Amino acid sequence: MGDRGPEGGLFAYSELCPPSPFPLVFSGGIGQSGRLPCTPLAIRCLITAGPTREFFDPVRFVSNPSTGKMGFAIAAAAKAAGWTVDLVSGPVALPEPAGVMLYPVVTADEMLRQTDALFGPCDVLIMTAAVSDWRPKVMHPQKLKKDGTGLTVEFEPVPDILATLAQRRRPDQLLVGFAAETENVEANASLNSTGKASTSLPPIPWLGPTAPLATN
Numbered sequence: 668m669g670d671r672g673p674e675g676g677l678f679a680y681s682e683l684c685p686p687s688p689f690p691l692v693f694s695g696g697i698g699q700s701g702r703l704p705c706t707p708l709a710i711r712c713l714i715t716a717g718p719t720r721e722f723f724d725p726v727r728f729v730s731n732p733s734t735g736k737m738g739f740a741i742a743a744a745a746k747a748a749g750w751t752v753d754l755v756s757g758p759v760a761l762p763e764p765a766g767v768m769l770y771p772v773v774t775a776d777e778m779l780r781q782t783d784a785l786f787g788p789c790d791v792l793i794m795t796a797a798v799s800d801w802r803p804k805v806m807h808p809q810k811l812k813k814d815g816t817g818l819t820v821e822f823e824p825v826p827d828i829l830a831t832l833a834q835r836r837r838p839d840q841l842l843v844g845f846a847a848e849t850e851n852v853e854a855n856a857s858l859n860s861t862g863k864a865s866t867s868l869p870p871i872p873w874l875g876p877t878a879p880l881a882t883n
Contacts (some may be wrong), residue, residue, distance in 0.1 A: 710750045713789035714742050715782055715828070717757035719775045721802035725818055733797035735759035737845075741793055753789070755781045757796060775799050775825040781841050783867050786832050794829050794844040801825060 716738020720728040728840065735756055742754045743764040752767045755778055763769045770785070772778045775798050786792065801822035829844045836842060 671740055689848065710791065711753070711789045712742075712745045712750045712791045712793065713755070713782065714738050714745070714793045715751045715755045715778060715796035716742070717759040717800075718797045719757045719778055719799045719825075721775065721825070722774050722800045722806055723803035724807040724809065726810050729799065729801075729803070731799070732795050733757070733759075735761055735796075738793070738795035739764055742761065746818050750791075753785045755785070755796070757798075775802065775828070779828045779831065782828055783832065786835075791838065792829075792832065792839045794842075796828075798828055799825055 694838040717735030718730045718733040720730045746752045746766045778797045804821040804823045
């Protein structure tokens with residue numbers, strides 16, 4: 668994510684537009700033209716938010732403490748700027764932003780299918796969702812019973828949503844992602860963006876189980 672651009676434009680190096688209340692300015696990934704539609708209502712923004720849940724039986728799952736607040740705040744700001752906003756969100760305890768089309772999902776597969784269905788007509792994709800990297804290889808149809816012994820769960824990788832969509836992005840589509848890291852923050856965020864079609868990945872340092880995903 669770059670610095671704030673001129674007051675009269677959404678992007679520092681795109682076609683200048685009238686001043687906008689939407690404060691986000693992105694660096695990289697706009698495409699060959701370097702421009703987005705100048706009319707705010709012509710800009711369609713697709714945002715993902717919140718966590719995903721990956722179940723290993725009907726009542727137990729692996730997830731993370733993402734609240735979805737960042738994605739919902741960006742969605743509200745984009746709508747306030749006059750953009751058309753689609754918001755795909757995992758399980759969160761947040762009210763639906765006014766004027767935003769909300770698509771609730773639970774698992775990473777559901778988020779991939781819904782985001783993929785909305786990706787074609789969007790001008791901007793902002794991936795703030797904390798999507799699970801792995802899921803249990805086997806989902807048991809009934810609740811596993813305690814028997815006094817340990818439990819081993821085998822995991823398999825989940826498809827990378829951003830990398831999947833980047834394979835068919837148009838030259839004029841802007842893709843933005845975020846990376847939460849516990850060490851070597853900038854280096855790992857840069858490595859994570861490899862193969863994602865010039866996607867910008869602003870790093871977010873992970874400071875512990877209560878920050879930053881579970882707090883403001």
